[in-house]
Amino acid sequence: MPLKNRLVVVLALPLLALLSLPLLGLLGRSSVSDVWQALGSDAVQQALGLSIVTSAITLVLCVVLGTPLAIWLSQGQHPWATLIVDLPTVLPPAVAGLALLSLFGRTGWIGSHGLLLAFTTTAVVIAQLFVAAPLYVRATVVALNAIDDDIGHAATIDGADTWQQWRYITIPLAWPGIQAGMALALARALGEFGATALFAGSLPGRTRTLALAIYVAAETDPAAAIAMSVVLLFTAMALLFLMKNNNNVVQ
Amino acid sequence: MQRRKFLAIVANLAVWPAVVACSKTATSGLNLTVASSLNSVMQALDKAYQSSKNTPAASIQAGGSGALAQQIIDGAACDVFAAADHAAMDKVVAAKLIDASAVKVIAHAALVVAVRPGANVPDLAALANAGVKVVMADKTVPAGKYGLTLLDNLAKTYGADYKANVSANVVSYEANVKAVLQKVTNGDADAGIVYASDVVALGDKIQVLTIPTESAVIAEYVAAPLRNAAANAADFVDFITSDSAKTIWQQHGFTV
Numbered sequence: 001m002p003l004k005n006r007l008v009v010v011l012a013l014p015l016l017a018l019l020s021l022p023l024l025g026l027l028g029r030s031s032v033s034d035v036w037q038a039l040g041s042d043a044v045q046q047a048l049g050l051s052i053v054t055s056a057i058t059l060v061l062c063v064v065l066g067t068p069l070a071i072w073l074s075q076g077q078h079p080w081a082t083l084i085v086d087l088p089t090v091l092p093p094a095v096a097g098l099a100l101l102s103l104f105g106r107t108g109w110i111g112s113h114g115l116l117l118a119f120t121t122t123a124v125v126i127a128q129l130f131v132a133a134p135l136y137v138r139a140t141v142v143a144l145n146a147i148d149d150d151i152g153h154a155a156t157i158d159g160a161d162t163w164q165q166w167r168y169i170t171i172p173l174a175w176p177g178i179q180a181g182m183a184l185a186l187a188r189a190l191g192e193f194g195a196t197a198l199f200a201g202s203l204p205g206r207t208r209t210l211a212l213a214i215y216v217a218a219e220t221d222p223a224a225a226i227a228m229s230v231v232l233l234f235t236a237m238a239l240l241f242l243m244k245n246n247n248n249v250v251q
Numbered sequence: 252m253q254r255r256k257f258l259a260i261v262a263n264l265a266v267w268p269a270v271v272a273c274s275k276t277a278t279s280g281l282n283l284t285v286a287s288s289l290n291s292v293m294q295a296l297d298k299a300y301q302s303s304k305n306t307p308a309a310s311i312q313a314g315g316s317g318a319l320a321q322q323i324i325d326g327a328a329c330d331v332f333a334a335a336d337h338a339a340m341d342k343v344v345a346a347k348l349i350d351a352s353a354v355k356v357i358a359h360a361a362l363v364v365a366v367r368p369g370a371n372v373p374d375l376a377a378l379a380n381a382g383v384k385v386v387m388a389d390k391t392v393p394a395g396k397y398g399l400t401l402l403d404n405l406a407k408t409y410g411a412d413y414k415a416n417v418s419a420n421v422v423s424y425e426a427n428v429k430a431v432l433q434k435v436t437n438g439d440a441d442a443g444i445v446y447a448s449d450v451v452a453l454g455d456k457i458q459v460l461t462i463p464t465e466s467a468v469i470a471e472y473v474a475a476p477l478r479n480a481a482a483n484a485a486d487f488v489d490f491i492t493s494d495s496a497k498t499i500w501q502q503h504g505f506t507v
Contacts, residue, residue, distance in 0.1 A: 007256060011263050107438040118439040119384065119422035201386070201423025201434065208424075216426050219317035219391040 023233065030226045038227035046205045047213035048231060054121065054209065055189040055239070058128040062136040062185045065129075067178075070140035082141075088134045093194025096130055100199040123200035124207050128189035136185040143177020144170070183240050190236050210235070280307040281481055282328045286335035286393070287313045287429045288360065288446045289472065292503040293333065296491050299499060303490075306483065315392045315427040316340075323348060323477070330484040333357065333474035335393035335428075340473045347478075353485070354475040355492055358505040360446040362394075362401050362468045364460040365432060365453075370441035375460055376409055378442060379416035386423050386431045386440040394428035397468045398444040404466035446470060451504035472505075 038044045073082060088096055102108050104117040104126070117123045147170060155165050171178075193211040200207040202216065210232050218225040285293045290313040297309045312319070312327075316339035323329045324346045332349065334340045343349045366372045372383060388394035402414040425431045428445050435443040436457060450459050462468070474491065476484035490496060492507075500507045 007259070011259065014263065101437060101439065105437065105439050197426075197430075202389070202425060203421065203423050216389050216391055216424070218321065219315050219389070219426065221391075222321050 026226060026229055026233070030223075030230045034223055034227040035230050038224060038231055041224075043204060043213060044210070044228055044231065047208055047210040047228075048235065050121070050124070050205070050208065051190055051210040051232070052235065052239070054124045054128060055186055057125050058132055058189040059182060059186045061125070061129055062133045062189075063182065066133050066137045066185075067140060070137045070144060073137070074141045074144035085134050085137050088131050089138070093131060093192065094198060097127065097195035097198025100127060100130060100195060104199070118199060119201045119203070119207060121200075121206055124196050124209060127195040127199050128192045131192055131195055132185040132188040135188055136181040139181025139184060140174070140178050143174035143181070146177065147173050179244065183243060186239055186243065187236055190232070190239065281309040281330045281484060281487055283309045283311045283331050283333070283487075284319050284323060284327070284329040285311060285313050285333040286316045286319070286339075286472065287427045288335060288394070288449055288470075289313065289333050290429075291452065292358075292448065292500060292505060295499050295503065296496055299496065300487060300490050303495075304483070304486075309487075313429075317342070317391060317393075318426075329477055330480035331474060331476050331487055333472060335470055335472055336396065337471070337473060339393065340475065343477075344475075349475045349477055353488075354473050355488060356471055357474045357488075357492055358472045358500050358507050360448045360470045360472070360505050362397050362444060362462060362470065363447045363450060364442050364462075365435045365445050365450050366442045366458040366460060367435050367438055367440065368456070368458055370458075372442050372458075372460075375405060375462070376413075378420065379409065379413050381420075383420050384422045384439070384441045385417060385420045386425060386434045386443040387421055388428050388431050388444070389424040389426055392425075392427060393470065394431070394444070394446065395424065397470050401444060401462065401466070401468040404468065405462075408463075408466060446504070448504035451502075469506075 039048075069081075069085070072078070073085070091099075100123075101118065103110055104115070104123070105111045106116060106118065111117070117126065151169060151173075152165055155169055160168070191211055192209070193215065196207065196209060197212060197215075202208045202212045204213075208216070210228060214225050214228045214232065217228060281297075283293055283297065290311065293311050293313075297311065300306065301308060312329075314322075316334040316336060319327075319332070320334065320339040320342040323332060323343055332340065332343055340349070340354055344351050344354065364372075364375065364378065370383070371380075372378060377383065378385060387398045390396055390399060402417055406413045422440060423434065425434070428449060431443040432445045432449050434440040435445075436453065442460075447459075447461075450457055474488055476488050497507050
């Protein structure tokens, strides 16, 4: 037994190193004063505020719109719908941006009827929703499917109605998986770049999220870009942490 | 069981040399790192250079001049760097990767305003009208700096409020000038400030407002071979500044 565990650890180390060392390098390249200065600048505060607000809205929309979809997908065989939900996950973000433009752009199906969404904050949320919701739906479907049918049958025999089953059995059992889906969706929305750059554009205060601001800063001020990256890194960690702790309280 | 463990370890270790090997590029041509607005003209210049000197094709990387300069400083493979302004070039010179004496001016390009067909922007004054969607490059990029200078120049003709009104109409500050043009050509923006060379190939697909000479802003492109570059890097820079290259520059909308 000990030998097997040691082998697993050895095989796991290379990827763990690849994932952690670049982030440590990023932290090493920045200093506390750089990060503090970045946090104090108007541009970063605007971008950070915009990123947090849009990601939070996107997360709420993911749960509100994605949970019914996940329930439907878990209750039967829907191969086409499952494929459509999985596609944005494998599409390059730039492709997602072009796809959104073909619908919402001025020459797009919806856009040509007067609803012009490109270059708005709404566009940022839509782009984030497009790439993040599939992650939430997929995780929720997996969590719901993992619940043994027998538990539901036993509950029905004991007299529980549909609502009681959802409230006291299904949701609590699926909760860890749903929570993981929410964390994935939030992280994806926070880091979204390609689709927002193409669809929403990059205007400070309206559409320039922190990810876009870092890209622009990298042009002339690498130190600022690194400092902003550290800010984004800690923001993501803080949001994930907050979400996990709040959900445990709800449990 | 022992054999399976052994194979697992070998498979895991074998991945890494394969990853490293894949990263070594197979091309033996020059590595050209150029500003995004130089992409098509550099491809044409390289083709002409290939046929005259019988060398392999160069690999060309394009992007915002400042970001490219930073990549070169960070160690990206590069033989010749061509930037859209002196500031980006000076950064690489300051990092001691390029000799200041090797930097040459290679071409000029005038700034123009590209307008999407169907937009209500018949002249430069209309850029300040309410509701017009304007796109510019970000002020951290050469095209963005030139664009702001252009607005200052035009304010002398159109009044003190002109720059503020046009700036209020800007819906996006892009990270490179090609992204500006793309927003105009796909129809979402009404007008964008780009280089004359960017619109040359588009013909009728786009309307172009030229700037009167007294307000014109002319971008100056510079290039230099890197210190430890391949042998014919300096030769390539000489070629693109030679008389035989003039027609190619002019065909692409540049002045030399």
